[in-house]
Amino acid sequence: MSKKVCFITRNFGKYDPDSLKSYESIGGFTALRKALKMDGNEIADVLAANGVQGRGGAAYDMGKKWRQAREVKGEHKCVVCNADEGEPGTFKDRELLTNDPFQLLEGMIIAGWSVGADNGYIYMREEYSHLRPRLLSAIAQCEEAGYLGDNILNSGLNYRIHLYSGAGAYVCGEGSALSESIEGKAGRPRMKPPFIKQCGVFHLPTCVNNVESLSLVPPLLLDDEGYYKSQGTEDCPGTKMISVSGNVKNPGVFEVPFGITIREIVYDLAGGMENPEYPLRLVQLGGASGRICAPSQLDTPYTYKGMRQADLTAIGSGAVLVVDERTSVIGFLRMTQEFFSHESCGQCTPCREGNRHIAMLLDKIAAGEHTQKDVDTLKKFADIMSCASLCGLGETAQSALLSAMKRFPEVFAVKEEVAVR
Amino acid sequence: MSNTVHLTINHLPLEVPAGTRIIEAAKMLNIDIPHLCYHPDQTIKAHCRMCMVEVTGQRKLLAACSTVVWEGMEVFTDTKKVYDAQVGVLDLILADHKQNCLSCARNGNCELQKLCRRFNRLLPELPDISSNEPLRIDNPSIVRDPSKCVKCGRCVKVCAEVQGCAALTASNRSGDFKITTAFDLPMDQTDCVLCGQCSLVCPVGAIVEVDNTNDVVRAIQDPRKHVVVQVAPSVRVGLGDEFGMEAGAIVTGKMVTALKMLGFDKVFDTNFSADLTIMEEGSELLDRIKNGGKLPMITSCSPGWVTYMEKQHPELCDNLSTAKSPQGMFGAVVKTYYAQKMGWDPHDIVSVSVMPCTAKKYEASRPELGRDGYRDVDYVLTTRELAKLIRYEGLDLSVLPESEFDSPLGIGSGAGAIFGATGGVMEAALRTAYEVYTGQTLPRLEFEAVRNDVNAIKEATIDLNGTPLKVAIANGLKNAEEIIRRVESGEADYIFIEIMACPGGCIGGGGQPIGTNNAVRDARIKALYELDKSLPLRKSHDNPEIKTIYEEFFGAPLSHRSHELLHTHYHARPKKHDFSHLK
Incomplete structure (x- = not known):
């Protein structure tokens, strides 16, 4: 199996991303023309047949999501492209936005057609504001050419795309906080139900997809030979964009077939450890909200099932953060904790208060002054955050800690002089 | 399905x-x-x-x-x-809650305290990380204690969804997340109208009324002072809650006994001045109709509503009845007519009112409500504060014998009693206006058409013996806003509008016992109408003490002296209250 593939990234470098004409010259919008001849459910069926799972982190069955979005009744519906890409260590959407903005727009229009929406919103993280001119120009060119607006390509589809920049909060990657943010409110998650699919942006039925998920749609619709399905493994076909960072020689974005091992990602694609003197200590997968992988787990296949079986975050955002022995486990956990202590929205008790207490307990452990009771308290409140928080942020904020407690128990061992005190 | x-x-x-x-x-x-x-x-x-x-x-x-x-x-x-x-x-939650429970206004009826008792939290596990933010005392009505706030958001909801003020909001995030005003400004610089509904829903002691019980106790203990107290109609159907009685229990007589035992020199009834308000306001309405005055005329008894109007709709200043609220009228009468009658120097009188309302504390501080350097009402206690005083005295209200208000200024009609319920001021005014306007006796006293529900709007057309009178009633400021929209859009052509700021009217006021919810409000409204029914006197203009005060002092409604003492004026407040006169 080839370790690097080109499916979603097939257009990278092949056309001028600032020019619609250039995109058309390499076959751009062929997929849209094809889609407009299809029924919305047929499009969803293509996604389902390819076993596509959402690329944002929750890994929701994308064909199912589109079919549900299509079934929701509403005079107006929205498609949201989640370009918040806030998970630390994740930057693959940036590559897609930079190198192939038209493919994303094409995917969004197809989504609009499939689910019956009349407006699409790109919610782009504040840090990508340098990409705004490119996207705005791409949207304008599409409007000019009749790919956006009323009666698109005589299909009867009326659809517009709006670009919205966030203000930099991590939690705004969460669908309902993102909706609040687009509405001009503080980005705080809503309680669910009602779910976003029924009541999202401006309280309209909303179908939220990640940049990568939407960008995957045009090549999939044109993939008559079944290339996508031929990649990956039998239970997890296809390819995936991953962002590799940390103490490796060649960090970067790679499109890989599912089924590649974590070891292959680290040592082959990313060129191995940055400094051979410092071996690998851990890999965090899926961003700051992801679990920690110990060196003994490096041969885990990178598939949803494989990762889940190894008690690792099932792909998540596609982030692969490699950490060598210069960073201690507890130091790494404190850094992750600092991130969540900063990014919690503060609405619900477990996340607002839990993060503060866990941060203090981690400090105590780092100083070696903790007792067994402290470790128990740490575990207890990490569990409470996971099972009682209002949104996914609080639910997953302690993934790293809880997995580290399993994989690196020695880090939490109570020092003898403290124990006898 | x-x-x-x-x-x-x-x-x-x-x-x-x-x-x-x-x-x-x-x-x-x-x-x-x-x-x-x-x-x-x-x-x-x-x-x-x-x-x-x-x-x-x-x-x-x-x-x-x-x-x-x-x-x-x-x-x-x-x-x-x-x-x-x-x-x-x-x-x-406990770790982030300042646990000075013994000196907390909510000690004993705190929902967090109850949960601790329920879960037997003898040894909480986490260290105290509560904030040291100081108390926010920036207005005469409401105190906020950010260090006790549990960030439940109830106050934010009631302020935005019931009152439409949205003076309180959430700010910051994570550990810095807090409930505060926009830009952390003092309450007086926000859209707050001091209605106190936030203090009613707060589960803990993070929002409470400004406490004046000590001032009142000191005044009672001062032998040189004549300390008189008036009690609003809604207090008698709310106070019982504080002593474990059924919601809506009518405790008038027991309450009077308690006040007398507390040492007040005279115990009077705000129902009396509610009747006086009807005489003035009813006459004003008929005068405006007859002489082409500004219509619709809108009631002005609810200080939360008055502040809302002054902040949000100053264009309506001339629509408000110039009649003072019953509290204001009572204060003026006590320090003039009654002082004269008793031969007291008004400066030696300490006038206390017991109100179901936190905004009344602010109302009493308005410079319009006083003269010659004294305030007409010196201290306003909420129903909750009165309960504190009764407990301080060691009394159990529920078993006290009953006694009567002092006279004069102690007789109130049924019309005065229903002032506490939404639609009640309207009905009271109609009873008098009808008879004065038509010169005939009302065939039936009850105007069911104007009796309103909690958190609702009601419209009706009343037949004044051939003359139709279009009226509207609203409680809750969000409903008030809707009424204003209808008026200003020209959609409705009401002649007379009754607005009470709090849901259900004063019986649901922000100074009522903790635990007041809409079901309790319904019970209190029912109680006030029952009280009205049980009284021998049910029309304000039939009140003998009212007749006497006009004979002896005011002459007639809208007389020169009435205007001087019983009427007031309003002014635009560009969203910023000036409380500097308090310093």
Whole structure:
């Protein structure tokens, strides 16, 4: 199996991303023309047949999501492209936005057609504001050419795309906080139900997809030979964009077939450890909200099932953060904790208060002054955050800690002089 | 689709209407799922996460307040996982709550305290990380204590969704998340109208009224002072709640006994001045109709509403009745007419009022309500503060004998009594206006058409013996705003509008006992109408003491002296109150 593939990234470098004409010259919008001849459910069926799972982190069955979005009744519906890409260590959407903005727009229009929406919103993280001119120009060119607006390509589809920049909060990657943010409110998650699919942006039925998920749609619709399905493994076909960072020689974005091992990602694609003197200590997968992988787990296949079986975050955002022995486990956990202590929205008790207490307990452990009771308290409140928080942020904020407690128990061992005190 | 859903809670089967939430379903089995942010009158917030329960097949715990039941659902409220989560959340809240319970206004009726007792939190697990933010005392009515706030968001909801003021909001995030005003400004520089509904829904002592009980005790203990007290109509149907009596219990006589035992020199009835208000306001209405005055005329008894108008709709200043509120009229009468009658120097009188309202504390501080360097009403106590004084005296209200108000200024008609309920001022005014306007006796005293529900608007056309009179009634400022919209858009051509700021009217005021909710409000409204029915005197203009005061002092309604003492004026307040006169 080839370790690097080109499916979603097939257009990278092949056309001028600032020019619609250039995109058309390499076959751009062929997929849209094809889609407009299809029924919305047929499009969803293509996604389902390819076993596509959402690329944002929750890994929701994308064909199912589109079919549900299509079934929701509403005079107006929205498609949201989640370009918040806030998970630390994740930057693959940036590559897609930079190198192939038209493919994303094409995917969004197809989504609009499939689910019956009349407006699409790109919610782009504040840090990508340098990409705004490119996207705005791409949207304008599409409007000019009749790919956006009323009666698109005589299909009867009326659809517009709006670009919205966030203000930099991590939690705004969460669908309902993102909706609040687009509405001009503080980005705080809503309680669910009602779910976003029924009541999202401006309280309209909303179908939220990640940049990568939407960008995957045009090549999939044109993939008559079944290339996508031929990649990956039998239970997890296809390819995936991953962002590799940390103490490796060649960090970067790679499109890989599912089924590649974590070891292959680290040592082959990313060129191995940055400094051979410092071996690998851990890999965090899926961003700051992801679990920690110990060196003994490096041969885990990178598939949803494989990762889940190894008690690792099932792909998540596609982030692969490699950490060598210069960073201690507890130091790494404190850094992750600092991130969540900063990014919690503060609405619900477990996340607002839990993060503060866990941060203090981690400090105590780092100083070696903790007792067994402290470790128990740490575990207890990490569990409470996971099972009682209002949104996914609080639910997953302690993934790293809880997995580290399993994989690196020695880090939490109570020092003898403290124990006898 | 079936309209009912079958589920089990702790293995007990039950059938509930579709759409019921777990917390409500549990209540049907008399299981009270612990909660802090949930409030029966409010939309769901799901913030505090105290009410987490386990549901078979669900990976996470579910919030009982926000989760709607489904067919076949199996709920567990008492498993180890649930217990750990609930106690854990409680410990997290406690650690961020300043625990000076002994000196807290809510000591004894704090919902957090109750939860601690329920969960037996003898040794909370987490260190105290509560903030040291100081008390916010920036107005005469409401004190906020950010260090006690549990961030449940009830106050934010009531302010925005019931009152439409949105003076309180959430700001910052994570550990810095707090409930405060926009830009952290003092309350007086916000859209706050000091109605105190926030203090009524706060589960803890983070929002309470400015306490004046000590001032009053000191005045009573001062032998040189004549300390007189007036009691608003709504207090007598609310006070009993504080002493474990049934919601809506009428405790007039017991309350008078308690006030006398407390040492007030004279115990008077605001119902008397409510009747006086009707005489002036009713006459003003007829005068405006007859002489082409500004219409619609809008009532002005509710200081929360008056402030709202002054801040949000100053264009309506001339529409408001110039008649002072009953509290204001009483204060003026006590320090003029009554002082003369008794031969007292008005400077030696300490005039206290007991009100169901926090905004009345502000109203009494208005410079228009006083003269010659004294205030007409020196101290305003809420119903809650009166209960504190009664407890201080060591009395159990529920078993006290009954006694009568002092006279004069102690007789009130049924019309005065119903001032506390939404639609009551309208009905009281109509009883008098009808008879004065037509010169005939009312065939039937009750104007059911103007009796309003809690949190509602009512419109009616009253037949004044051939002349139609279009009226509207609203309670809750969001409803008031709707009435104003109808008037200003030209959609409605009301002649007379009654507005009370608080849901249900004064009986649901922000100074009423903690625990006041819409069901309790309904009971109090019913009680006031029952009280009216039971009184021998039911029309303001039939009140003998009212007749006397006009004969001896005012001459007639709208006389020169009335205008001087019983009427006032309003002015635009560009969203910024000036309380500098208090310093």
